[in-house]
Amino acid sequence: MSSRKELANAIRALSMDAVQKAKSGHPGAPMGMADIAEVLWNDFMQHNPANPNWANRDRFVLSNGHGSMLIYSLLHLTGYDLSIEDLKEFRQLHSRTPGHPEYGYAPGVETTTGPLGQGITNGVGMALAEKILADQFNKPGHEIVDHNTYVFLGDGCLMEGISHESCSLAGALGLGKLIAFYDDNNISIDGEVRGHGDTPAWFLDDTPKRFEAYGWHVIPKVDGHDPEALKVAIEAARAVSDKPTLICCQTIIGYGSPNKQGKEECHGAPLGDDEIALTREKLGWSHPPFEIPKAIYEGWDAKARGADLEKEWNQRFAAYKSAHPSEAAEFERRMAGELPADFDAKAWDFIKEVDAKAETIATRKASQNALNGFGPLLPELLGGSADLAGSNLTIWKGCKGVGPKDASGNYIYYGVREFGMSAIMNGLTLHGGFKPYGATFLMFMEYARNAVRMAALMKINPIFVYTHDSIGLGEDGPTHQPVEQVSILRLTPRLSTWRPCDAVESAVAWKCAIERQGAPSALIFSRQNAPHMSRTEDQLRAIEKGGYVLRDCEGTPDAIIIGTGTEVELAVAACESLSAKGRKVRVVSMPSMDTFEAQDDAYKAAVLPDSVQARVAVEAGVSNLWPKYIGLHGKVIGVDTFGESAPAGDVYKAFGVTAEAVAAAVESLL
Numbered sequence: 173m174s175s176r177k178e179l180a181n182a183i184r185a186l187s188m189d190a191v192q193k194a195k196s197g198h199p200g201a202p203m204g205m206a207d208i209a210e211v212l213w214n215d216f217m218q219h220n221p222a223n224p225n226w227a228n229r230d231r232f233v234l235s236n237g238h239g240s241m242l243i244y245s246l247l248h249l250t251g252y253d254l255s256i257e258d259l260k261e262f263r264q265l266h267s268r269t270p271g272h273p274e275y276g277y278a279p280g281v282e283t284t285t286g287p288l289g290q291g292i293t294n295g296v297g298m299a300l301a302e303k304i305l306a307d308q309f310n311k312p313g314h315e316i317v318d319h320n321t322y323v324f325l326g327d328g329c330l331m332e333g334i335s336h337e338s339c340s341l342a343g344a345l346g347l348g349k350l351i352a353f354y355d356d357n358n359i360s361i362d363g364e365v366r367g368h369g370d371t372p373a374w375f376l377d378d379t380p381k382r383f384e385a386y387g388w389h390v391i392p393k394v395d396g397h398d399p400e401a402l403k404v405a406i407e408a409a410r411a412v413s414d415k416p417t418l419i420c421c422q423t424i425i426g427y428g429s430p431n432k433q434g435k436e437e438c439h440g441a442p443l444g445d446d447e448i449a450l451t452r453e454k455l456g457w458s459h460p461p462f463e464i465p466k467a468i469y470e471g472w473d474a475k476a477r478g479a480d481l482e483k484e485w486n487q488r489f490a491a492y493k494s495a496h497p498s499e500a501a502e503f504e505r506r507m508a509g510e511l512p513a514d515f516d517a518k519a520w521d522f523i524k525e526v527d528a529k530a531e532t533i534a535t536r537k538a539s540q541n542a543l544n545g546f547g548p549l550l551p552e553l554l555g556g557s558a559d560l561a562g563s564n565l566t567i568w569k570g571c572k573g574v575g576p577k578d579a580s581g582n583y584i585y586y587g588v589r590e591f592g593m594s595a596i597m598n599g600l601t602l603h604g605g606f607k608p609y610g611a612t613f614l615m616f617m618e619y620a621r622n623a624v625r626m627a628a629l630m631k632i633n634p635i636f637v638y639t640h641d642s643i644g645l646g647e648d649g650p651t652h653q654p655v656e657q658v659s660i661l662r663l664t665p666r667l668s669t670w671r672p673c674d675a676v677e678s679a680v681a682w683k684c685a686i687e688r689q690g691a692p693s694a695l696i697f698s699r700q701n702a703p704h705m706s707r708t709e710d711q712l713r714a715i716e717k718g719g720y721v722l723r724d725c726e727g728t729p730d731a732i733i734i735g736t737g738t739e740v741e742l743a744v745a746a747c748e749s750l751s752a753k754g755r756k757v758r759v760v761s762m763p764s765m766d767t768f769e770a771q772d773d774a775y776k777a778a779v780l781p782d783s784v785q786a787r788v789a790v791e792a793g794v795s796n797l798w799p800k801y802i803g804l805h806g807k808v809i810g811v812d813t814f815g816e817s818a819p820a821g822d823v824y825k826a827f828g829v830t831a832e833a834v835a836a837a838v839e840s841l842l
Contacts, residue, residue: 174471176399179214180206181455182249182468184428187241188451189461190262190269192442197263197271200425200438201239204396205324205355208421211402212353213246213474216410218319220478221251224279227507228485230319231282231298231603235291236326236355237272238440244269247280249464249472254278256462275602275630283602284630287622289332290595292352295323296338297599299350299416300574300584304554305605307580309503314492316485316503320410323352327360327375337592342416343387346576350416351409354379355396357425363436380420389415396421414576428455506552506605511687518549519683526679527712530704535737536639536697538675540565542682547571550686554600556584556610558593563699564611564639590616594623597634601627607686611637613645614654614696617661627692628666635685636694641671642792642811643827644700644738649817656794658696662765663797666691670764671791673740674702677763680715684767700820702738705761718767719779723747723759730756731786731838734801736763739790742809745831746790750838757838758784765797786841792829807837 183206191197218230234243241262247254254268258278261267268278272286282298285291299321306317329335342350356379358364367373380392389412394405402421409417426438429451443451452458459465493500505512522545526538533541547553547568557566572581586593590612597608617624617638627634643653661669668688670681678697685693705722714720719734723744731750735743740761747757760779762768768776780787780801787806789798795810802808811827824830 174467176207176210178468179471180210181428181457182464182472183209183242183245184455185452185457185459186245186248186259186462186464188443188448190241190244190259192445192448193260193461194263195442197241197442198238198440199241199443200359200440201236201326201355202242202245203427203429203433203438204357204423204425205239205242205353206427207397207399208324208353208402208423209242209246211399212322212406213250214472215403216406217322217474218481219474220482221280221475222479223482224252226482226485227604228317228319231295231321233282233291233295233298233321233323234273234285235295235323235329236288237285237291240269240271240273242324243273243281244278247278249469250474252278252280254280256464260462283599284626287626288328289334290623290626292323292325292329293334293338293592293595294599294602295321295350295352296342296347297596298603299342299347300345300596301600301603301606302349303345303347303579304574304581307578309499311492311496311499314488314495316489316492320349320351323350324355325352326355326357327365330354330377330379331375334591334595337589338596339383339388340386341587341589341592341596344576345574345579346387346414347416348413351406352416352418354418354420355423356420357423359425359434359436359439361436361439380418383418387415389417390420391417392420394419394421396423397427430454502551509604509689512549515549516687519546522546523676523679523683523712527676527707529675530706531675532701532703533675534698534701535672535674535678536565536699538672538678539637539639539682539695539697540568541675542679543568545679546682546686550607551582552605552607554582554584554606554608556586556593556608558586558590558610558612558616559588560612563613564637566609566611566637586610590619591623594620594636595626598623598627598630598632601632601634602630607635609635609637611639613640613652614638614657615640615652617657621660624661624667624692624694625664628664631666631690632692633688633690634692636692637697638694639697640699641696641737642698643815643823643829644698644792644820646699646820646823647817650814653815654793655811655814658791658793659797661694668693668764668766669696670694671696671737672763673735673737673761674705676705676707676712677715677761681763684716684764696737698738700738703741705740705744715763716767717771717775718764718769719760719762721758721779722761725751725756725758727756728781729758729784730842731788732758732760732780732784733834733838734760734762734787734789734798736761736791739792739829742790742829742831742834746834746838749831749835755838755842762801786838788834788837788841790829790834792824792827805841807841809833809837
């Protein structure tokens with residue numbers, strides 16, 4: 173039987189060999205955390221390599237994702253479908269082992285990590301998902317949801333502000349199934365974080381006290397290279413059920429490298445052939461590169477144990493299904509990410525009711541109405557707001573807050589944590605069982621942008637809700653008035669961005685976001701009122717195409733006006749004034765550019781025929797994306813500067829975003 177050190181050294185060898193072969197990478201963290209990983213994965217991890225998507229598996233997140241060879245080594249050694257040839261292709265084009273762990277590339281990678289601090293925050297979301305599902309589905313004598321979330325993180329993750337946001341909330345919510353391992357090695361890229369010689373310190377936080385203040389259970393000063401000490405610490409962490417745990421592991425980066433261990437030199441660069449030879453000698457690892465002895469593989473192999481764990485859970489779930497058949501069916505549906513079979517039909521029934529009401533309301537209020545319409549149909553809908561529920565209008569009639577003692581609800585009070593909220597939503601989505609949405613003002617999307625990008629990168633489908641969408645915010649002024657943010661969202665690959673013009677488009681936008689698979693959505697709503705736009709049945713259905721003809725004329729138009737959001741009202745008013753003068757004008761509402769772009773060429777040409785050269789776009793934001801639709805000779809009525817503090821109507825007039833300006837622009841083209 174192989175010793176623990178030999179098993180851990182397999183991680184060290186694979187990591188330094190793969191980095192050396194790739195001529196780039198980060199060997200230091202995998203070598204330093206190998207002993208922690210060995211104890212966790214061999215003694216505690218509940219997983220099945222043959223079924224990486226088993227619902228009740230433990231989730232493992234490598235938040236310090238630059239150390240990706242650690243997780244690739246673990247997956248390979250324990251029996252996942254990740255071969256030694258895959259490890260040899262580390263950091264190569266189209267390989268399953270990219271430089272940072274990428275969700276969807278290799279089985280067993282639970283989330284994409286690399287931007288530091290987001291992994292631990294995804295982990296908070298996963299642990300929160302487990303807690304909520306357990307309270308919603310577990311019954312006396314039937315605990316079908318019972319697993320842990322384990323997170324490895326380093327100094328860099330703790331320096332990032334997002335870790336403060338998410339770990340503070342994790343403490344407040346009492347996420348007892350969350351266990352984080354802090355790799356306290358005193359090293360980041362610039363050297364020793366506590367300073368050395370003439371180099372001043374840049375990270376002197378008392379991390380244990382910080383996490384104690386968050387309400388965490390903290391286990392300090394654990395020798396990260398002592399398997400028995402690590403095992404005792406993990407057992408102590410698992411025994412605490414009402415608090416998340418931070419295990420502070422004191423490690424040596426690049427452990428085993430005679431000349432580079434403990435130094436920043438091994439953080440982000442290959443050790444070099446000579447140093448690797450010396451390291452092999454020091455570790456007593458005599459095997460050639462990428463060669464793992466059979467006994468080592470046998471010591472790591474988790475396939476049989478994993479199969480037994482899943483088989484035992486399947487038996488428990490069968491008993492649960494017999495006792496609680498409707499709940500079991502609902503659990504299976506939600507974990508499969510499937511919508512209720514009748515959702516589409518019932519959603520359209522609601523949209524038609526909204527259309528019949530013909531209300532003039534702010535689209536943020538229309539969004540809340542949509543939640544009241546769709547919420548009862550979707551038990552998986554899990555909402556929240558970054559301390560702006562009363563402004564974002566994210567709480568609907570069926571909402572119940574999630575708390576530390578009763579997590580069976582469907583609404584999370586995130587506090588002023590836009591970035592944390594968004595990355596937690598990603599973790600909730602990745603875990604499965606939920607359709608999360610979270611809201612803030614559109615301006616503060618900026619705080620959260622990297623988490624939004626990560627959702628799009630991972631092809632997952634949380635719903636990001638942004639209200640107070642433009643200079644129409646009014647009195648709060650330019651600090652709160654977004655002008656470039658809609659374009660930023662539209663430029664994000666895979667993200668579907670909607671800016672509806674009235675209550676009907678708002679309901680359709682929600683429906684499309686709920687039904688969307690494989691990508692996130694951003695729903696953008698107004699503070700100011702938006703009048704109802706009358707539509708035919710065909711126009712109502714055409715909203716789902718992202719752009720459609722809202723108002724038309726007899727024959728070929730002289731001009732086309734394109735608008736989004738509350739500016740569609742201006743487009744319609746301009747159309748009416750021009751029509752009164754004999755001009756033939758078409759109004760196109762384009763709530764979602766990316767959705768419109770996904771339509772076939774014939775449909776797009778029918779909405780925006782090439783024969784009509786006189787085109788004007790109107791939107792109370794930057795104009796940079798509109799030339800695609802207005803051509804070389806068109807005009808944009810927009811806002812290419814920052815806003816001002818005044819009532820919304822006055823601000824619109826001050827920036828020339830008016831129906832009169834739209835009409836004048838059309839006249840100038842004709």
